[in-house]
Amino acid sequence: MHTPKYPTEINLLGHEEQSRRLERVYDGMRAAGIEAALVRNLANIYYLTGRVFRGYIYLQPSLDGPRYFVRQPNHLTGPGVHMIRKPEEIPAKLAEDGVGAGPQVALELGSVTFAECMRLACAMGMAGPGADLSPVMRAARAVKTPFEQKLIKASGVKHSLVYERIPHLYQEGMTDIEFQIEIERVSRLEGCLGIFRVGGDDMELFMGNVLTGENADTPSPYDFAMGGAGLDPSLPVGADGTVIRPGIPVMVDVNGDYTGYMTDMTRCFVSGEPLPEAVKANELSVAICDALAAMMKPGVAAADLYRKAAEMAEEAGMSASFMGHRSHAGFVGHGLGIEINEAPVIAPRSKDILQAGNVIAIEPKFVIPGLGAVGIENTYIVGEDAPAQAVTTAPTAIVLLD
Amino acid sequence: MHTPKYPTEINLLGHEEQSRRLERVYDGMRAAGIEAALVRNLANIYYLTGRVFRGYIYLQPSLDGPRYFVRQPNHLTGPGVHMIRKPEEIPAKLAEDGVGAGPQVALELGSVTFAECMRLACAMGMAGPGADLSPVMRAARAVKTPFEQKLIKASGVKHSLVYERIPHLYQEGMTDIEFQIEIERVSRLEGCLGIFRVGGDDMELFMGNVLTGENADTPSPYDFAMGGAGLDPSLPVGADGTVIRPGIPVMVDVNGDYTGYMTDMTRCFVSGEPLPEAVKANELSVAICDALAAMMKPGVAAADLYRKAAEMAEEAGMSASFMGHRSHAGFVGHGLGIEINEAPVIAPRSKDILQAGNVIAIEPKFVIPGLGAVGIENTYIVGEDAPAQAVTTAPTAIVLLD
Numbered sequence: 147m148h149t150p151k152y153p154t155e156i157n158l159l160g161h162e163e164q165s166r167r168l169e170r171v172y173d174g175m176r177a178a179g180i181e182a183a184l185v186r187n188l189a190n191i192y193y194l195t196g197r198v199f200r201g202y203i204y205l206q207p208s209l210d211g212p213r214y215f216v217r218q219p220n221h222l223t224g225p226g227v228h229m230i231r232k233p234e235e236i237p238a239k240l241a242e243d244g245v246g247a248g249p250q251v252a253l254e255l256g257s258v259t260f261a262e263c264m265r266l267a268c269a270m271g272m273a274g275p276g277a278d279l280s281p282v283m284r285a286a287r288a289v290k291t292p293f294e295q296k297l298i299k300a301s302g303v304k305h306s307l308v309y310e311r312i313p314h315l316y317q318e319g320m321t322d323i324e325f326q327i328e329i330e331r332v333s334r335l336e337g338c339l340g341i342f343r344v345g346g347d348d349m350e351l352f353m354g355n356v357l358t359g360e361n362a363d364t365p366s367p368y369d370f371a372m373g374g375a376g377l378d379p380s381l382p383v384g385a386d387g388t389v390i391r392p393g394i395p396v397m398v399d400v401n402g403d404y405t406g407y408m409t410d411m412t413r414c415f416v417s418g419e420p421l422p423e424a425v426k427a428n429e430l431s432v433a434i435c436d437a438l439a440a441m442m443k444p445g446v447a448a449a450d451l452y453r454k455a456a457e458m459a460e461e462a463g464m465s466a467s468f469m470g471h472r473s474h475a476g477f478v479g480h481g482l483g484i485e486i487n488e489a490p491v492i493a494p495r496s497k498d499i500l501q502a503g504n505v506i507a508i509e510p511k512f513v514i515p516g517l518g519a520v521g522i523e524n525t526y527i528v529g530e531d532a533p534a535q536a537v538t539t540a541p542t543a544i545v546l547l548d
Numbered sequence: 549m550h551t552p553k554y555p556t557e558i559n560l561l562g563h564e565e566q567s568r569r570l571e572r573v574y575d576g577m578r579a580a581g582i583e584a585a586l587v588r589n590l591a592n593i594y595y596l597t598g599r600v601f602r603g604y605i606y607l608q609p610s611l612d613g614p615r616y617f618v619r620q621p622n623h624l625t626g627p628g629v630h631m632i633r634k635p636e637e638i639p640a641k642l643a644e645d646g647v648g649a650g651p652q653v654a655l656e657l658g659s660v661t662f663a664e665c666m667r668l669a670c671a672m673g674m675a676g677p678g679a680d681l682s683p684v685m686r687a688a689r690a691v692k693t694p695f696e697q698k699l700i701k702a703s704g705v706k707h708s709l710v711y712e713r714i715p716h717l718y719q720e721g722m723t724d725i726e727f728q729i730e731i732e733r734v735s736r737l738e739g740c741l742g743i744f745r746v747g748g749d750d751m752e753l754f755m756g757n758v759l760t761g762e763n764a765d766t767p768s769p770y771d772f773a774m775g776g777a778g779l780d781p782s783l784p785v786g787a788d789g790t791v792i793r794p795g796i797p798v799m800v801d802v803n804g805d806y807t808g809y810m811t812d813m814t815r816c817f818v819s820g821e822p823l824p825e826a827v828k829a830n831e832l833s834v835a836i837c838d839a840l841a842a843m844m845k846p847g848v849a850a851a852d853l854y855r856k857a858a859e860m861a862e863e864a865g866m867s868a869s870f871m872g873h874r875s876h877a878g879f880v881g882h883g884l885g886i887e888i889n890e891a892p893v894i895a896p897r898s899k900d901i902l903q904a905g906n907v908i909a910i911e912p913k914f915v916i917p918g919l920g921a922v923g924i925e926n927t928y929i930v931g932e933d934a935p936a937q938a939v940t941t942a943p944t945a946i947v948l949l950d
Contacts, residue, residue: 197781198769
């Protein structure tokens with residue numbers, strides 16, 4: 147019955163692209179004194195192969211390539227692929243391949259549970275986990291290859307197209323969630339995959355955040371720039387059923403995952419004339435984005451970018467509403483790609499230094515009492531020398547809904 | 549500006565309901581010899597308080613109640629609430645409260661990362677994590693209180709309503725994903741929260757799975773009953789853009805999270821007359837559900853339920869397509885509630901024994917070469933004595949789309 151529509155080859159990246167990524171990871175391993183590592187985080191597996199499988203990738207820079215230990219799906223092929231049912235089978239399979247026991251094996255201590263790390267360490271013949279691979283993977287993934295940048299740009303094109311359709315989805319009397327649902331639908335029809343991957347458990351969200359009015363000032367438990375009460379205490383973030391009112395901006399920040407690599411974009415919309423305060427805050431947000439884009443070059447400190455944004459807010463007398471009002475987010479931007487919270491982090495005490503190939507969302511937003519949330523967000527690719535290039539290209543001014 | 553629409557009291561469950569849940573957790577802790585524990589998993593925090601916050605709950609059965617250490621949001625109140633910036637502040641705050649250091653503190657080793665467990669252990673003055681709280685929480689959450697059952701029933705009512713609207717969403721020539729997007733929209737308009745929580749990282753999915761034709765036979769990496777290629781290698785599960793054809797069933801298994809507690813339901817739909825094979829397989833699925841529902845009483849072994857289902861498939865000559873064809877799922881049902889993969893697990897080697905208050909989804913599904921996926925899924929509440937009660941009540945026969 148089945149004519150395979152999808153390749154079974156484990157490496158969907160091609161040799162050259164995979165080698166480029168592996169070289170970054172191997173460099174990091176060498177710098178950290180890590181001889182071998184076992185990868186099991188799904189986002190990292192996707193990074194290293196261009197596909198998702200349940201299992202493990204054994205990395206040892208001194209070998210001729212990775213070894214893949216696949217639990218599921220059951221049809222993958224290619225050099226170094228071993229089907230297993232449990233990780234305890236790994237050492238024997240490695241031995242078949244001529245890879246002897248010996249080196250300590252680093253694990254992803256920052257993304258794999260304690261119980262699973264102990265099991266893997268034990269399976270590999272170690273008393274407990276040794277070195278941490280998480281910072282190595284995070285650093286490798288922070289610098290996107292040209293192919294990754296292409297996927298991000300492709301998401302940006304579709305994401306921007308959807309945003310240009312948003313004004314046509316509005317009908318008078320809609321609530322925030324009704325408006326959001328129509329945006330979700332159009333996004334999905336345009337090819338949005340829906341999920342956005344998040345590293346760690348500091349964020350939960352469905353498809354995006356649409357905020358209007360005082361709901362924007364309800365603090366949320368999550369590590370997002372903006373809050374909102376949400377529809378239910380089980381997911382306290384975002385739209386809460388507030389009716390969209392004339393003159394009150396609606397901030398739209400919805401999912402840009404169209405290719406496995408996502409863009410992050412926010413724009414504001416308003417029914418009727420926007421109030422001058424909203425226009426002014428939005429212009430300040432755009433000005434901060436432009437100023438940071440001009441600064442974002444290799445060697446620049448992430449903390450300096452944050453400082454610049456905070457200074458511009460202060461000069462405009464907008465500090466009290468910068469990145470929130472009752473609750474303030476501690477950053478103005480973040481790396482993104484496969485996950486929404488990658489390196490670098492644009493925050494006051496960030497130690498990150500920008501590199502060419504970083505992809506960074508900048509989101510200077512304001513929560514103004516009586517008005518709600520105002521501001522934009524763009525995703526930028528950091529170049530070699532020129533100012534960073536925005537891949538989210540919808541018009542930045544507050545867009546009229548009617 | 550802000551008239552608080554949502555209560556700031558940390559415990560949204562009320563004293564009685566929270567005590568009922570705490571007593572279950574404390575019983576488990578005592579049985580496991582655990583004197584004290586720190587909870588940080590968001591699903592467990594929601595279970596214990598009825599709300600989500602980022603932080604920690606300190607449990608010690610000998611105290612007069614939990615202590616809450618909240619990082620975010622910044623406006624929570626109530627007895628035992630302490631605002632903190634980092635977990636290292638916990639011991640001093642406990643001491644303020646008259647709780648001395650001393651007992652070993654169990655952590656959720658099965659859901660918290662290795663790095664975070666080490667940090668928490670160190671913050672609590674321990675050399676490393678001691679006992680594992682994860683099995684205790686899993687066991688406590690497996691038996692739903694009457695209030696939890698009420699939330700599950702409420703989700704079931706809305707979920708069933710949405711399924712009755714599905715036939716009206718179909719238009720000739722639609723692809724699986726176009727059909728799914730209209731179902732997503734109607735679900736969201738009916739109040740579906742969108743996310744469904746999953747424990748661990750063995751599953752990723754957006755909003756549900758709609759499968760038609762041979763795509764149902766594409767193995768996926770995830771631990772779901774059914775597969776599908778998906779739209780992109782970054783999320784290889786579910787609809788892949790196949791056009792829905794006359795006579796070929798469409799299996800719809802979409803998100804039932806309307807209240808923070810979810811139901812799981814699957815039904816099949818067909819444009820034109822269903823083929824007799826499809827009708828027969830669907831009837832077998834319904835018969836297995838009915839047989840298992842009649843068996844599901846306290847004291848029954850989960851493994852016996854699986855065995856019964858597999859026997860009925862075998863007697864009908866359907867073993868080769870039971871729970872998949874090119875790839876077979878290793879279970880026929882699963883507990884659910886706050887997360888989609890709770891205890892008990894209805895699998896051949898499951899050690900789980902049913903208890904009154906278990907909520908279990910039963911999903912005997914078939915993947916038939918040339919036809920695709922056929923079968924239903926219902927969510928049941930296990931009672932004291934009577935057969936289990938289905939809370940997903942849409943008609944079980946294959947529904948005609950036109």
